[in-house]
Amino acid sequence: xxxxxxxxxxxxxxxxxxxxxxxxxxxxxxxxxxxxxxxxxxxxxxxxxxxxxxxxxxxxxxxxxxxxxxxxxxxxxxxxxxxxxxxxxxxxxxxxxxxxxxxxxxxxxxxxxxxxxxxxxxxxxxxxxxxxxxxxxxxxxxxxxxxxxxxxxxxxxxxxxxxxxxxxxxxxxxxxxxxxxxxxxxxxxxxxxxxxxxxxxxxxxxxxxxxxxxxxxxxxxxxxxxxxxxxxxxxxxxxxxxxxxxxxxxxxxxxxxxxxxxxxxxxxxxxxxxxxxxxxxxxxxxxxxxxxxxxxxxxxxxxxxxxxxxxxxxxxxxxxxxxxxxxxxxxxxxxx
Numbered sequence: 001x002x003x004x005x006x007x008x009x010x011x012x013x014x015x016x017x018x019x020x021x022x023x024x025x026x027x028x029x030x031x032x033x034x035x036x037x038x039x040x041x042x043x044x045x046x047x048x049x050x051x052x053x054x055x056x057x058x059x060x061x062x063x064x065x066x067x068x069x070x071x072x073x074x075x076x077x078x079x080x081x082x083x084x085x086x087x088x089x090x091x092x093x094x095x096x097x098x099x100x101x102x103x104x105x106x107x108x109x110x111x112x113x114x115x116x117x118x119x120x121x122x123x124x125x126x127x128x129x130x131x132x133x134x135x136x137x138x139x140x141x142x143x144x145x146x147x148x149x150x151x152x153x154x155x156x157x158x159x160x161x162x163x164x165x166x167x168x169x170x171x172x173x174x175x176x177x178x179x180x181x182x183x184x185x186x187x188x189x190x191x192x193x194x195x196x197x198x199x200x201x202x203x204x205x206x207x208x209x210x211x212x213x214x215x216x217x218x219x220x221x222x223x224x225x226x227x228x229x230x231x232x233x234x235x236x237x238x239x240x241x242x243x244x245x246x247x248x249x250x251x252x253x254x255x256x257x258x259x260x261x262x263x264x265x266x267x268x269x270x271x272x273x274x275x276x277x278x279x280x281x282x283x284x285x286x287x288x289x290x291x292x293x294x295x296x297x298x299x300x301x302x303x304x305x306x307x308x309x310x311x312x313x314x315x316x317x318x319x320x321x322x323x324x325x326x327x328x329x330x331x332x333x334x335x336x
Contacts, residue, residue: 018079019129020089025118027065028136029090033078048074049105060136061157064113068098070105091138120153122146123163140328143232145176156229161222168220175237182243188325189315195332197243200284201235204276213275238274250315253295260289291334292316
């Protein structure tokens with residue numbers, strides 16, 4: 001493929017404004033940019049650089065596009081933005097993601113996403129921004145919940161439904177709202193506790209996906225009970241409730257054998273209420289308690305200014321050694 005970017009890229013002007021979506025993948029945006037110019041994706045890419053992978057019309061839904069500095073400049077011209085503004089709009093155009101070197105304009109579309117997942121955008125969120133076609137976001141996890149429009153989307157391609165409506169799963173909507181409140185109040189600590197709860201329940205689902213409440217939620221969502229994409233959605237309420245039990249244990253600060261036994265008993269009673277009385281969760285509960293055996297020095301409610309300290313709260317020493325303060329749920333959890 002000849003490099004025609006010096007001829008075509010910088011001279012082509014945008015005829016139709018293309019709004020950006022918060023967190024959108026570069027490939028998704030470039031796909032929409034091509035369509036606004038009445039071009040196929042491959043035709044637009046030919047005009048902004050040379051690529052190492054064959055262009056597949058489904059690529060925006062499968063993987064991510066990476067470009068070098070020269071191609072970034074050309075895309076900025078096409079989109080009617082400065083390179084800096086385009087980098088602010090699209091995370092994967094920031095300097096750390098650009099292809100290295102000062103080569104002529106080039107791009108790559110590998111089939112592995114670096115540091116994240118390409119997740120379908122909520123259709124109503126996209127429409128509110130004037131985007132009527134399918135769009136994809138870059139996310140640290142392979143799924144997301146849109147609380148405003150009650151939608152669940154993920155990175156599973158070619159499987160219906162592409163967007164799962166949650167009107168029939170009010171408990172999942174409530175759980176997501178509870179998770180957001182937990183994270184707003186306790187910051188990184190709240191996010192890490194949810195990650196711990198999510199990872200623990202995910203293990204139970206992997207072993208016993210046929211628990212009645214989970215299969216019923218899958219049915220109401222129009223999903224297959226044993227599909228991998230089903231797990232995060234159907235276990236969401238239990239993950240949030242377990243995170244709150246973990247929070248309660250952290251707040252008490254006791255680490256005696258008696259305190260551990262009481263906490264395990266309380267969680268097992270909670271599991272029975274979920275219909276998980278036949279699930280052997282002792283191994284995961286013991287592992288979590290071991291990671292949280294030594295509490296952090298700060299308290300969740302330390303006198304004046306307690307709310308500010310809660311937002312800065314770090315969790316138990318063993319947890320902090322294993323978990324990351326940011327990233328995917330797996331990275332934020334000590335249970336990965």
